[in-house]
Amino acid sequence: MSDDPFDDLDIPDDPTEDLDRASQELSVSTEERRYGKKMVVVDGFQSGTDVRALASELKSALGTGGTAKDDRIELQGDHADRVRDLLRERGFNIEP
DSSP states (O other), X not given: OOOOTTTTSOOOSOTTHHHHHHHOEEEEEEEEOGGGXXXXXXXXXXXXXXXXXXXXXHHHHHTOOEEEETTEEXXXXXXXXXXXXXXXXXXXXXXX
């Protein structure tokens, strides 16, 4: 057993990661694609953000498909409000 009093704390490997997220201002918009299908697009990510991992988290949380390409996330369906909430929960700033 370790005598380190900080062993039980959930401290991230990179504590500045939350600051990086908070300094980004993301844009969430809805586009209409072929056959009237809605697509939520999230862009404005700075380099160094793991867009693919975030896209995977959002897709799982929403139960929808999507992709990450060109430093932006595209999610199938009309989920813009929920996406904004999920990104805020993860520490990102969203453009009004």
